[in-house]
Amino acid sequence: MDELPINRIILGDCREVMRSLPKKCIDLLLTDPPYNISNDAEIVRNGGKFGVAKSISMNFGEWDRNVIMPNDWVPRAIETLTENGVFISFYDKRHISHLCDLLEENGCFIRHIGTWHKLNPAPQARKVKWQIAGEMFVIATKNKGTGHHYNYKEGQHHDVITTPICQGNERYDHPTQKPEALINPLIKWWSFEGDVVFDPFCGTGTIPAVAKKLGRRFIGVENDERYFSIAKARVDVIQAMRLTSFLKEAPLDEANLVQARLR
């Protein structure tokens, strides 16, 4: 690849895209890969001592069934990072230690293992059990000392980010879409304006969308055509809205504009 595909969402397999990227070209790799936790269980609860509860599916899609594991992409992803680059990935909490081991085996230094605290997690059986309200992410750098991209001027931040799950207008048709409010502090603290933010599993494009809003450059990859179309529409609308606000026209509704492009 001669030129970096800056500010583009690419339809394809991220392993191929990563192979085509030069080494040391990415400032922040921030991603939300398949956790590989899908199964056929459908928890249907009807009646019983505590009454009726909704059924909950644990099938997010074929893409979440061990099709791609961390070993398939993490080593090459680290090679694409600059020496002061930062690697952040969400992962299933039962297996995030495997991801951390892999990062260390490939020369990275673990800075934080953080938690997304969901304010409105899925209800549990008959609303009497503990709810699963936490998801985890790891923040690692190639650099073991100082010099990696980090915005000291933003001040301190907990390694817990508390937000509702993605809902309302912001929600597109994806079972594991992350909310923008969760992604915002990760980009704001762990990259600088103008940095290249790479998301190899971009789904509906939440990470590229927030990167764009925060004045970073982005590269996103998604191999499902439907999710790719949503991601592309999102970043195109943000780009168009920036131009419109520059021209001082009436404020626009981002979600409606995205839906209009998908029709």
Ligand SMILES: C[S@@+](CC[C@H](N)C(=O)[O-])C[C@H]1O[C@@H](n2cnc3c(N)ncnc32)[C@H](O)[C@@H]1O
């Ligand atoms: C957990 S979801 C990401 C959701 C995203 N954070 C959002 O807010 O919409 C992971 C995505 O990776 C995609 N995917 C799985 N394997 C892939 C591959 N080899 N290359 C590119 N995308 C892949 C899936 O289609 C899925 O949309």
